[in-house]
Amino acid sequence: MAVGLPESASVRGARALAVARAVEKRFGEIRAVRGVSIELEAGRIHAVCGENGAGKSTLLKVLAGMLVPDAGEVVVGGARLDPHTPREAIRRGVSMVLQHFALIPVFTVLENLMLGAEPTKRGALDEASARARAQAIADDLGVKLPLDERVEALGIGDRQRVEIARALFRDARLLILDEPTAVLTKSEATQLYATLRRLVQAGKGVVVVTHKLDEVRDHADVVTVMRRGELVFSRPLDRDGDVGAQIDAIGSAIMGAGSVAHARAGDAATGAGDAAASGGGEALVMEGVRVGRGLVDLSLTLREGEIVGVAGIEGNGQKELVAVLGGDVAPDAGIVRGGPFAIVREDRQTEGLVLDASLRDNVVLGELGRFARWHGGIDREALEREARARIERSGAPTDLDRLARTLSGGNQQKIVVERALSRSARVVVAAQPTRGVDLAASADIHAKLRDAAARGAGVLVISADLDELRKLASRIVVLARGRIVAELPPTATDEEIGRHMLGLEGERFDGATP
Amino acid sequence: MKDVASRAIGDLFRTPAVAGLAAGWLAFCLLVWLYGASPREMAGLLFEGTWGTSYGAGQVLFKATPLLFTGLAVDLALRAGLFNIGAEGQLAVASLAAGVVGSRLPHGTPAIVALPVTLAAAMGAGAAWAAVPALMKARFGAHEVISTIVMNRIADGLVGLLLASGLALAGSVRTADVVPGARVPRLEVALSAFRGSAVSFAIVAAVVATVAVMVAHERTRFGREIGLIGKNARAMEAEHVPVRRRLAQALVASGAVAGAASLGTVLGYKGYFEEGLGAGAGFGGIAVALLGRGSAAGLVLAALLFGTLQQGGLALNAHVPKELMDVLQGVVIVAVALTDVRLRRAVSAAPVASTKGAG
Ligand SMILES: Nc1ncnc2c1ncn2[C@@H]1O[C@H](COP(=O)(O)OP(=O)(O)OP(=O)(O)O)[C@@H](O)[C@H]1O
Ligand SMILES: [Mg+2]
Numbered sequence: 001m002a003v004g005l006p007e008s009a010s011v012r013g014a015r016a017l018a019v020a021r022a023v024e025k026r027f028g029e030i031r032a033v034r035g036v037s038i039e040l041e042a043g044r045i046h047a048v049c050g051e052n053g054a055g056k057s058t059l060l061k062v063l064a065g066m067l068v069p070d071a072g073e074v075v076v077g078g079a080r081l082d083p084h085t086p087r088e089a090i091r092r093g094v095s096m097v098l099q100h101f102a103l104i105p106v107f108t109v110l111e112n113l114m115l116g117a118e119p120t121k122r123g124a125l126d127e128a129s130a131r132a133r134a135q136a137i138a139d140d141l142g143v144k145l146p147l148d149e150r151v152e153a154l155g156i157g158d159r160q161r162v163e164i165a166r167a168l169f170r171d172a173r174l175l176i177l178d179e180p181t182a183v184l185t186k187s188e189a190t191q192l193y194a195t196l197r198r199l200v201q202a203g204k205g206v207v208v209v210t211h212k213l214d215e216v217r218d219h220a221d222v223v224t225v226m227r228r229g230e231l232v233f234s235r236p237l238d239r240d241g242d243v244g245a246q247i248d249a250i251g252s253a254i255m256g257a258g259s260v261a262h263a264r265a266g267d268a269a270t271g272a273g274d275a276a277a278s279g280g281g282e283a284l285v286m287e288g289v290r291v292g293r294g295l296v297d298l299s300l301t302l303r304e305g306e307i308v309g310v311a312g313i314e315g316n317g318q319k320e321l322v323a324v325l326g327g328d329v330a331p332d333a334g335i336v337r338g339g340p341f342a343i344v345r346e347d348r349q350t351e352g353l354v355l356d357a358s359l360r361d362n363v364v365l366g367e368l369g370r371f372a373r374w375h376g377g378i379d380r381e382a383l384e385r386e387a388r389a390r391i392e393r394s395g396a397p398t399d400l401d402r403l404a405r406t407l408s409g410g411n412q413q414k415i416v417v418e419r420a421l422s423r424s425a426r427v428v429v430a431a432q433p434t435r436g437v438d439l440a441a442s443a444d445i446h447a448k449l450r451d452a453a454a455r456g457a458g459v460l461v462i463s464a465d466l467d468e469l470r471k472l473a474s475r476i477v478v479l480a481r482g483r484i485v486a487e488l489p490p491t492a493t494d495e496e497i498g499r500h501m502l503g504l505e506g507e508r509f510d511g512a513t514p
Numbered sequence: 515m516k517d518v519a520s521r522a523i524g525d526l527f528r529t530p531a532v533a534g535l536a537a538g539w540l541a542f543c544l545l546v547w548l549y550g551a552s553p554r555e556m557a558g559l560l561f562e563g564t565w566g567t568s569y570g571a572g573q574v575l576f577k578a579t580p581l582l583f584t585g586l587a588v589d590l591a592l593r594a595g596l597f598n599i600g601a602e603g604q605l606a607v608a609s610l611a612a613g614v615v616g617s618r619l620p621h622g623t624p625a626i627v628a629l630p631v632t633l634a635a636a637m638g639a640g641a642a643w644a645a646v647p648a649l650m651k652a653r654f655g656a657h658e659v660i661s662t663i664v665m666n667r668i669a670d671g672l673v674g675l676l677l678a679s680g681l682a683l684a685g686s687v688r689t690a691d692v693v694p695g696a697r698v699p700r701l702e703v704a705l706s707a708f709r710g711s712a713v714s715f716a717i718v719a720a721v722v723a724t725v726a727v728m729v730a731h732e733r734t735r736f737g738r739e740i741g742l743i744g745k746n747a748r749a750m751e752a753e754h755v756p757v758r759r760r761l762a763q764a765l766v767a768s769g770a771v772a773g774a775a776s777l778g779t780v781l782g783y784k785g786y787f788e789e790g791l792g793a794g795a796g797f798g799g800i801a802v803a804l805l806g807r808g809s810a811a812g813l814v815l816a817a818l819l820f821g822t823l824q825q826g827g828l829a830l831n832a833h834v835p836k837e838l839m840d841v842l843q844g845v846v847i848v849a850v851a852l853t854d855v856r857l858r859r860a861v862s863a864a865p866v867a868s869t870k871g872a873g
Contacts, residue, residue, distance in 0.1 A: 327754060345752060354746040361742060366753025372735040
């Protein structure tokens with residue numbers, strides 16, 4: 001990709017695009033980043049790993065000028081970042097895509113790309129050239145960007161791509177991506193890394209936060225591990241050496257004293273859905289369901305005690321499926337029978353949480369009726385007991401008075417999942433349940449989904465991560481163009497599932513429709 | 515570090531209370547100076563005329579009474595993310611209802627019956643007036659800012675019309691006197707220091723109501739739910755909380771509280787309703803709510819501030835026109851409004867996603 005010239009070697013001769021020296025960042029009592037020094041260089045894909053709440057996002061936000069450090073300094077482009085603002089960081093070529101997006105929903109994709117970018121012609125934004133440039137970036141990324149679509153109409157994967165395009169649009173030399181692959185399918189992620197590789201070869205620097213060690217194994221040049229706010233290490237991956245051993249070392253560095261094996265073992269256990277074989281009743285029946293243009297003719301049966309995985313490329317009806325099961329919309333045609341439902345929605349920040357409310361309010365969100373007395377007052381003791389029990393099960397920080405906003409992304413996710421699973425629903429629908437959650441916590445959430453099934457709930461898991469589906473589900477259904485086009489056993493390969501997702505095998509289903 | 519300090523000061527002036535007070539003070543100095551008077555002298559006079567004597571203090575409390583009720587009303591709606599500009603109209607119809615019902619009770623009705631009945635009529639009328647925009651919001655999603663403004667205009671006309679068509683005493687624009695039992699006694703009855711001042715026990719009721727409503731926000735299902743809706747309606751909807759119904763209920767409750775302001779005007783002061791009584795308190799309540807920022811103490815202090823300005827205008831009238839105080843109030847309101855996040859959120863039809871999550 002040829003946007004912007006490759007940077008010539010900086011003044012100091014080093015290729016560091018951004019440097020943190022002994023950076024310290026506190027939020028009240030919490031020391032989110034503790035004296036971390038790190039160099040981010042051009043020509044490298046730099047992976048940053050660590051548990052939820054380790055301080056990854058905070059450190060990178062400091063580097064991108066979004067948070068002012070309490071101590072230490074940040075050097076960008078050879079000089080101290082001063083003033084310490086995102087605008088100045090962008091001016092010097094550092095652009096960060098946040099874990100939770102910063103796009104403006106009511107603007108179109110193109111408008112979002114142009115937002116805050118430099119004027120191009122006599123002080124006015126030149127839309128035609130912006131469009132051409134956006135197109136060029138999209139082509140380079142190997143993706144389609146619906147430039148005239150409003151962002152609010154896009155799914156989360158598309159928004160992710162728009163965010164990256166936006167950073168490139170601003171001529172980023174150092175591109176910082178906070179968990180960009182959390183909601184991408186493996187092939188989408190591979191494609192993203194290919195793009196990043198091209199950027200890196202053109203002389204840019206790329207930083208990627210990820211919880212997925214196989215991505216580190218396959219794509220990273222340098223790996224930084226953080227733990228509880230501290231830097232554990234930051235070093236290149238030696239591709240000539242034993243990569244597997246290095247990845248294991250990274251795994252144990254992330255978790256602290258060697259508990260990797262434990263987490264892996266915990267998560268490897270399959271075998272949920274066996275209950276289905278023993279013939280549970282129907283927990284959910286959908287017949288010929290149509291919702292807008294998203295779901296065309298969807299039929300699906302979910303039995304009690306069974307976990308069914310839903311695979312598919314985003315935008316093929318997932319949003320509508322969740323919406324119809326969550327009761328946001330009524331189906332235009334067809335039958336939905338079953339419930340009560342507990343839903344984990346994919347966008348935790350807009351749909352799952354009230355960010356400016358306490359964790360107490362958030363873990364029992366929407367259930368105040370249960371705690372209300374006849375006079376409308378709340379039984380605060382009962383609420384407190386329930387909230388405390390849930391927060392302790394969730395694995396997130398347990399201070400109930402904290403605002404949800406102050407939790408790290410993964411910890412926010414734990415709250416949303418725990419809330420849904422704490423309700424004794426007969427149908428659990430989980431969209432991207434482990435999005436942004438670290439390895440240990442993922443295993444934990446998987447165990448909880450299995451428990452729910454074991455207790456007799458029907459569980460529907462919608463995920464971009466096929467490994468996750470294979471691990472959990474007793475069967476995988478493929479959603480394409482608004483209907484279920486295939487049902488496969490969990491042993492199906494990526495290629496097999498992928499073919500159905502792309503509709504390559506779907507012709508016979510389509511035969512009758514116009 | 516200079517960076518940090520200047521940023522901190524910048525932030526301070528972006529807090530509504532500080533911005534409002536600073537802007538108010540600057541405007542005061544400027545206006546007074548333009549009139550050729552000395553700001554310091556005028557400030558001194560202003561203080562003497564208000565808090566300098568117990569009579570002055572009583573008058574401030576008197577002016578603050580309806581403001582506290584309407585401020586509480588606007589604040590209640592604002593918690594749910596609604597901007598109730600209609601307190602003015604809600605109070606007008608409520609005051610008429612108080613005057614009419616209070617005067618038609620049998621003369622000897624004891625206070626324990628007369629006062630609650632009259633108050634209920636007033637609050638009911640305020641609630642009913644707010645119910646129209648509330649229903650429009652729940653049914654059609656009509657923006658409450660527009661509909662409550664319209665309802666203010668209608669209230670204006672309707673109150674005059676009803677008075678003229680038989681509810682007023684012949685040849686006047688006022689109702690008959692409310693029965694003695696429906697009147698709220700003056701504070702001077704209990705505290706002789708307030709002798710001559712118009713302040714009544716309604717100020718006590720206003721403070722108690724403010725505290726009670728704040729507690730209810732914390733401790734009742736309704737209060738908590740509207741607070742959460744105000745912070746993220748979509749998430750509440752996703753959890754099947756009846757968001758539209760709650761919003762409508764919040765607006766109706768807000769109207770009822772605004773109607774209670776007639777305790778300080780009709781029942782605590784005049785003893786009857788006449789056209790224009792209590793006018794301006796509804797809009798003043800918006801300023802109080804914005805400045806008071808959702809805490810009981812904040813609302814009380816804000817109501818006292820605006821009460822002080824109103825009373826102070828009278829004290830300065832010999833030197834500078836008392837309308838100067840209206841300008842001053844306007845300046846404070848604008849400064850507060852410009853810096854208030856809640857307000858921006860409530861008014862903007864298309865909320866911009868904020869992205870400040872930790873993660
Ligand atoms: N605005 C804030 N206020 C208070 N605490 C915060 C805030 N932002 C982050 N924190 C805290 O700082 C710590 C580090 O958070 P950070 O978001 O950097 O973690 P992370 O490594 O990115 O985690 P994740 O993998 O879950 O995204 C956490 O304990 C978090 O709760
Ligand atoms: Mg993070």
